[in-house]
Amino acid sequence: MGLIQNVIEGAGIATISATMKPEITQYVRAPRAARLRLPQGNPLGEAGRARQQRGILGDLLRLPWVMGEPESIVTLPHRWRREARPSVVLPGGGSGEAPAAL
Amino acid sequence: MPAHPPLPWPELEARIGRWIELEARSEEPFGWPAEEFSNDREEKFARWVVMAASVHPRFRFVRNETVHWSPPRKPLAASRVALLSTGGIRLRSQPRYEVDCELADAAWNAIPSTASAGAFAIDHEHYNHADADGDVNCMLPVERLRDLAAAGAVGAAAPRHVGLMGCISDPGRLLAETAPAVAAMLASDGVDVVLLTPG
Numbered sequence: 001m002g003l004i005q006n007v008i009e010g011a012g013i014a015t016i017s018a019t020m021k022p023e024i025t026q027y028v029r030a031p032r033a034a035r036l037r038l039p040q041g042n043p044l045g046e047a048g049r050a051r052q053q054r055g056i057l058g059d060l061l062r063l064p065w066v067m068g069e070p071e072s073i074v075t076l077p078h079r080w081r082r083e084a085r086p087s088v089v090l091p092g093g094g095s096g097e098a099p100a101a102l
Numbered sequence: 103m104p105a106h107p108p109l110p111w112p113e114l115e116a117r118i119g120r121w122i123e124l125e126a127r128s129e130e131p132f133g134w135p136a137e138e139f140s141n142d143r144e145e146k147f148a149r150w151v152v153m154a155a156s157v158h159p160r161f162r163f164v165r166n167e168t169v170h171w172s173p174p175r176k177p178l179a180a181s182r183v184a185l186l187s188t189g190g191i192r193l194r195s196q197p198r199y200e201v202d203c204e205l206a207d208a209a210w211n212a213i214p215s216t217a218s219a220g221a222f223a224i225d226h227e228h229y230n231h232a233d234a235d236g237d238v239n240c241m242l243p244v245e246r247l248r249d250l251a252a253a254g255a256v257g258a259a260a261p262r263h264v265g266l267m268g269c270i271s272d273p274g275r276l277l278a279e280t281a282p283a284v285a286a287m288l289a290s291d292g293v294d295v296v297l298l299t300p301g
Contacts, residue, residue, distance in 0.1 A: 001188045003164060003273055004266075005298050007281035008186075010170035011289050017298040023146040027111075029166040040229035041189070043299045044246065047237035053246045058255060060297055061178055070171045 002030030014064040018043040022073050032067050034060055035075040046082055106140045111165075118148050118163075122155045158203050160271040174295060176257075181294035183251075184215075184260035186284070187242045188268030189234070189301025190226030193217060199225040199267045208275040210266040210284055215259040219245055228269055229301045241299055260293045268301050 002025055005015050009031045019025040020043065022035045036043055036056070045052040056078050067074065109117070117134075125132045133152075139145035154161045174181065190199050192211045200207035222238045224231045234241040242263065250256040264284055270276055288296060 001268065001298050001300055003166065003277055004186070004188075004281040004284060005296075006166045006168075006170050007277070008285045008288060008296050009172050011285035012172050013285070013288055013293055013296055014172050014174040015296045015298060017300075019300065021150075021300075023143040024150060026143055027147045027163075027165060029169050031166075031169055031171055041231045041301055042233055042240045044240050044243045047233040047240050050239070050246065050249070053239050053243055054249055057243045057246045057297070058250060061183060061250070061256065061295065064174045064295055065178065070169045 001025075002028035002033070005030055005032075016060055016063045016067075018060060019073070022075075025073055026071075029071055030073075031070055032064060033073045034063055035073055036078060037075070038078065038080050042080075045078065046080075052078070106138075108140045108144060114144065114148065118151050121148070121152050125152055125156055154271075158271040160204050160206065162272055164273050164277070176294060178256055178295070179254060180257045182258050182260050182292055183247060183256050184263055184288055184291065184293045184296045185242050185244065185247060186264040186266075186296055186298045187301070188266055189224060189229070189231065189241050189299070190267045190269070191222055191224050191234075191238070191242055191265040191301075193221050194223045195221075196265075198223075201225055201227050201267075201269070203228075203269040203271045206270045206272045206275065207267045208270060208273075208280040210264055210280050212262040212287060213242075213244075213265050215244060215247070215261055215263055217244060224301075226267070226269065226301050231301060234301075241301065243299075257294070260288070260291050262287065262291055264288070 005017050009015050017030050017033045019033050025033045044056050151163050196211045219238050239246050247259045251259050
């Protein structure tokens with residue numbers, strides 16, 4: 001995601017990317033990113049929680065005005081409140097960790 | 103206290119390359135001890151690259167050689183905002199993405215920002231999108247962006263958002279064709295800020 005982000009930024013458009021894998025974001029050298037401690041599949045929070053989603057969206061969109069250093073990654077405070085859930089649902093309904101979420 | 107100073111990129115890249123070669127030749131799972139890394143991110147990243155390379159033969163990690171930087175030109179309340187997701191999201195009426203990472207599907211879809219929340223489909227097998235299947239705003243917050251625009255916190259939603267796959271083993275076509283085309287569309291739509299979200 002940091003690759004296409006950088007091309008868009010190079011076209012003169014400010015960007016902010018959300019990431020749940022900051023170790024990849026750092027090494028791909030994304031221009032400007034926010035780490036969210038949320039599960040994959042839910043970068044804007046939980047289903048049906050419009051207020052939470054608006055809060056996360058508003059926080060993400062404000063970041064380009066306050067982040068002054070290229071390649072910086074800030075961590076937002078939003079946390080997952082629901083019970084644990086599998087990060088991937090396997091064909092047939094099982095669950096487990098993804099082999100490689102590119 | 104880190105075990106070592108952070109490895110410079112060429113050294114880390116070379117180590118990862120050696121590890122991938124050893125991993126490919128080994129019958130048993132192979133790895134460095136954690137003490138070989140200077141911090142958690144370096145270790146997590148290196149292990150992820152080796153794992154991805156072992157699962158996807160065409161995988162190659164590409165990083166930005168030059169990092170671009172375009173500060174916003176006007177306040178958020180006057181800005182036109184577009185969304186982009188790499189979670190394999192599209193409208194139901196648009197063609198399915200190829201979910202096999204080896205085929206490196208760099209297709210992308212322009213998504214009208216007026217699309218209803220029930221109009222979306224998600225093609226991806228590497229993460230749990232059960233929540234986003236029921237409420238697309240978990241991943242591509244189309245309705246929440248309209249909320250913020252209606253409240254005046256955001257100038258406007260751009261006319262088109264963008265959906266594409268995130269599981270692309272080889273990003274060659276993504277960089278050569280998809281990314282410039284997406285950037286050109288966003289620029290022609292007068293977009294001021296883009297929020298990118300993963301799956």
